[in-house]
Amino acid sequence: xxxxxxxxxxxxxxxxxxxxxxxxxxxxxxxxxxxxxxxxxxxxxxxxxxxxxxxxxxxxxxxxxxxxxxxxxxxxxxxxxxxxxxxxxxxxxxxxxxxxxxxxxxxxxxxxxxxxxxxxxxxxxxxxxxxxxxxxxxxxxxxxxxxxxxxxxxxxxxxxxxxxxxxxxxxxxxxxxxxxxxxxxxxxxxxxxxxxxxxxxxxxxxxxxxxxxxxxxxxxxxxxxxxxxxxxxxxxxxxxxxxxxxxxxxxxxxxxxxxxxxxxxxxxxxxxxxxxxxxxxxxxxxxxxxxxxxxxxxxxxxxxxxxxxxxxxxxxxxxxxxxxxxxxxxxxxxxxxxxxxxxxxxxxxxxxxxxxxxxxxxxxxxxxxxxxxxxxxxxxxxxxxxxxxxxxxxxxxxxxxxxxxxxxxxxxxxxxxxxxxxxxxxxxxxxxxxxxxxxxxxxxxxxxxxxxxxxxxxxxxxxxxxxxxxxxxxxxxxxxxxxxxxxxxxxxxxx
Amino acid sequence: xxxxxxxxxxxxxxxxxxxxxxxxxxxxxxxxxxxxxxxxxxxxxxxxxxxxxxxxxxxxxxxxxxxxxxxxxxxxxxxxxxxxxxxxxxxxxxxxxxxxxxxxxxxxxxxxxxxxxxxxxxxxxxxxxxxxxxxxxxxxxxxxxxxxxxxxxxxxxxxxxxxxxxxxxxxxxxxxxxxxxxxxxxxxxxxxxxxxxxxxxxxxxxxxxxxxxxxxxxxxxxxxxxxxxxxxxxxxxxxxxxxxxxxxxxxxxxxxxxxxxxxxxxxxxxxxxxxxxxxxxxxxxxxxxxxxxxxxxxxxxxxxxx
Numbered sequence: 001x002x003x004x005x006x007x008x009x010x011x012x013x014x015x016x017x018x019x020x021x022x023x024x025x026x027x028x029x030x031x032x033x034x035x036x037x038x039x040x041x042x043x044x045x046x047x048x049x050x051x052x053x054x055x056x057x058x059x060x061x062x063x064x065x066x067x068x069x070x071x072x073x074x075x076x077x078x079x080x081x082x083x084x085x086x087x088x089x090x091x092x093x094x095x096x097x098x099x100x101x102x103x104x105x106x107x108x109x110x111x112x113x114x115x116x117x118x119x120x121x122x123x124x125x126x127x128x129x130x131x132x133x134x135x136x137x138x139x140x141x142x143x144x145x146x147x148x149x150x151x152x153x154x155x156x157x158x159x160x161x162x163x164x165x166x167x168x169x170x171x172x173x174x175x176x177x178x179x180x181x182x183x184x185x186x187x188x189x190x191x192x193x194x195x196x197x198x199x200x201x202x203x204x205x206x207x208x209x210x211x212x213x214x215x216x217x218x219x220x221x222x223x224x225x226x227x228x229x230x231x232x233x234x235x236x237x238x239x240x241x242x243x244x245x246x247x248x249x250x251x252x253x254x255x256x257x258x259x260x261x262x263x264x265x266x267x268x269x270x271x272x273x274x275x276x277x278x279x280x281x282x283x284x285x286x287x288x289x290x291x292x293x294x295x296x297x298x299x300x301x302x303x304x305x306x307x308x309x310x311x312x313x314x315x316x317x318x319x320x321x322x323x324x325x326x327x328x329x330x331x332x333x334x335x336x337x338x339x340x341x342x343x344x345x346x347x348x349x350x351x352x353x354x355x356x357x358x359x360x361x362x363x364x365x366x367x368x369x370x371x372x373x374x375x376x377x378x379x380x381x382x383x384x385x386x387x388x389x390x391x392x393x394x395x396x397x398x399x400x401x402x403x404x405x406x407x408x409x410x411x412x413x414x415x416x417x418x419x420x421x422x423x424x425x426x427x428x429x430x431x432x433x434x435x436x437x438x439x440x441x442x443x444x445x446x447x448x449x450x451x452x453x454x455x456x457x458x459x460x461x462x463x464x465x466x467x468x469x470x471x472x473x474x475x476x477x478x479x480x481x482x483x484x485x486x487x488x489x490x491x492x493x494x495x
Numbered sequence: 496x497x498x499x500x501x502x503x504x505x506x507x508x509x510x511x512x513x514x515x516x517x518x519x520x521x522x523x524x525x526x527x528x529x530x531x532x533x534x535x536x537x538x539x540x541x542x543x544x545x546x547x548x549x550x551x552x553x554x555x556x557x558x559x560x561x562x563x564x565x566x567x568x569x570x571x572x573x574x575x576x577x578x579x580x581x582x583x584x585x586x587x588x589x590x591x592x593x594x595x596x597x598x599x600x601x602x603x604x605x606x607x608x609x610x611x612x613x614x615x616x617x618x619x620x621x622x623x624x625x626x627x628x629x630x631x632x633x634x635x636x637x638x639x640x641x642x643x644x645x646x647x648x649x650x651x652x653x654x655x656x657x658x659x660x661x662x663x664x665x666x667x668x669x670x671x672x673x674x675x676x677x678x679x680x681x682x683x684x685x686x687x688x689x690x691x692x693x694x695x696x697x698x699x700x701x702x703x704x705x706x707x708x709x710x711x712x713x714x715x716x717x718x719x720x721x722x723x724x725x726x727x728x729x730x731x732x733x734x735x736x737x738x739x740x741x742x743x744x745x746x747x748x749x750x751x752x753x754x755x756x757x758x759x760x761x762x763x764x765x766x767x768x769x770x771x772x773x774x775x776x777x778x779x780x781x782x783x784x785x786x787x788x789x790x791x792x793x794x795x796x797x798x799x800x801x
Contacts, residue, residue, distance in 0.1 A: 034760060037578075037580055037581075044577075044764075045578075116546070120543060121540065121543055124543075171580065189752070190590075190752065191753075192663055215750065216750060217661055217750040219747050219748045221645060221748075222660055222749065225652055225653055226652075226659075226661055229652050229653060381763050381764065417541070418541075419541055
């Protein structure tokens with residue numbers, strides 16, 4: 001049904017544009033999802049917009065190194081205490097001064113169980129925040145937490161103005177945010193737009209682009225059309241099948257952030273037969289031709305992987321991709337006592353790149369080694385209710401691009417008992433716990449590498465490939481995309 | 496007296512329908528699963544999810560939750576959106592204007608043109624022009640709205656660059672969504688006006704009018720059309736009612752900030768209170784529209800007195 005309009009769109013795109021829309025220093029960004037609210041402590045969505053209004057104490061530069069933000073330096077005083085020295089002379093957009101009280105207020109309100117912050121898990125290791133002096137903050141964690149500086153670089157750790165929120169309340173703040181960031185809030189019309197304007201007094205210098213308008217355009221074809229016609233200059237989420245359209249028009253460029261997307265894997269319910277048998281898990285692992293899937297089905301917009309950990313993550317180990325060897329798979333199955341295969345259910349949704357097609361291909365490859373596969377494909381909101389409780393095989397994507405640390409890539413999906421984990425390997429659990437209580441970076445990296453080696457050997461889940469992150473932009477925009485999927489307009493320039 | 500009793504019985508029927516809808520929407524949503532897991536960040540612990548569930552009241556017996564829901568709904572409080580942290584009624588009210596604008600404009604142009612085409616086709620029955628109108632109206636109903644919408648975008652935005660491809664706020668941005676949405680209704684109204692008019696033109700009183708020497712157009716406009724309008728008004732009432740619940744596909748494709756898009760996103764994110772609010776609102780509009788159609792009937796044709 002979709003192919004006919006896409007074909008026609010392709011024909012239309014092949015004709016170069018004759019009219020270009022007027023450009024000033026306004027950047028319009030087309031998003032796939034609507035903005036719901038703008039309080040960075042209580043987000044239930046990606047922080048793409050608030051990223052530009054607020055700052056964190058720690059930031060990431062374009063190469064994803066942790067660099068000073070609202071804190072100029074931070075040190076670990078002992079195993080459980082970190083001290084942050086704050087930047088002098090920073091004010092919020094309403095003139096309120098930035099100081100240690102603001103930091104304490106910002107973190108405490110997320111940690112307060114009364115407030116039910118949806119992302120409390122991101123900073124739950126914090127036990128207290130203490131104001132040492134107006135420009136110094138000490139954060140104590142309940143156990144050693146090597147990731148604390150990383151946690152301070154993402155939501156919900158944005159610093160918000162205590163006085164403003166105290167006077168106006170949280171609901172007002174969520175619709176009229178005030179931060180210290182490069183852009184000031186102008187207006188927010190739900191489902192229509194969020195408008196921001198440059199903060200000329202920004203502590204990193206005045207931004208290049210004067211006004212930013214974020215527009216939700218849920219339909220992918222409509223999003224690409226508005227990019228080509230010049231109504232917007234940057235778009236998120238380009239579906240794989242529409243990539244050729246962007247490549248053939250002179251009016252738009254594809255922004256491809258290699259390995260900037262999720263790592264797709266097959267989750268396995270290890271408590272259900274026959275997936276409790278490591279031989280069976282290995283057999284499945286070798287039955288999949290990842291190279292063919294990523295090249296032929298996904299057009300080279302994903303990379304086969306041997307580890308869930310991203311190449312840019314702290315603690316990454318270059319685990320070789322499991323070889324495609326159906327003969328070996330059949331032998332392993334026979335050795336495990338299943339010479340004639342078995343019947344199994346595989347669940348998937350429509351969330352990821354060509355999700356249904358990939359699942360179909362894998363199901364066929366499993367049938368090639370003698371299995372009978374019942375495929376269940378579900379709508380996403382239903383899928384998240386069943387995964388990973390049913391399975392026993394389920395396709396999911398997981399990412400660590402927000403923290404760029406191996407912990408985010410493995411803990412939640414490999415530790416037994418975690419909501420999204422189907423794995424249960426005691427040795428692996430012990431290592432995962434150890435990694436969370438080891439502060440010394442080198443020792444921690446070693447443990448994280450051990451985890452990946454063990455996972456490659458025991459196959460608690462089947463790692464498939466990592467998607468690229470795909471965006472589209474006008475030719476007059478300078479933006480390469482970022483591995484952490486953010487869109488910091490401060491770093492974008494426009495001719 | 497008779498009319499009043501009729502209206503009263505209709506009102507009671509409407510209330511029963513609304514109660515049934517509230518039961519259905521409430522329980523259907525709960526049968527499909529746990530909203531707490533979806534609402535929380537993916538790496539939340541089981542304990543955090545449980546705490547959230549408790550705070551949101553998802554742990555109470557379902558009948559208690561329904562009772563609470565019903566009492567609050569009667570007071571105009573349909574709960575707070577889980578995603579927006581704002582009252583669901585406010586979210587709905589915010590988007591009512593956009594949906595009403597789209598619905599009314601689509602219905603307006605399609606009705607005007609539909610009456611004209613339908614009347615011409617009826618008067619020139621079986622002529623080439625009738626044939627052409629019938630083919631066009633058949634196509635209008637056969638073409639899916641998403642396809643038509645994309646074709647309009649490709650023609651007017653990409654090739655001609657006359658109209659913005661999506662968005663809300665200006666007259667230019669209204670044209671394509673209104674065209675795409677109204678095409679179906681244009682066809683339906685044209686066909687109905689045509690067949691209804693052909694029927695009335697065969698009635699005795701029309702023959703009398705002809706015998707009096709009135710011109711054909713005068714007969715059509717002054718006498719036949721009024722009677723032919725009865726089924727058309729019913730149709731329009733129902734169309735308007737269904738359109739006020741939001742035009743899902745059209746609103747998504749044109750990024751139109753209406754109720755349909757709100758509904759789709761609420762369903763995708765399991766935002767219970769918003770889904771409930773949208774469905775209840777759509778049902779209410781339907782009940783009210785039905786009622787108004789009944790009233791319109793009696794005005795158009797005094798013989799209809801139930």
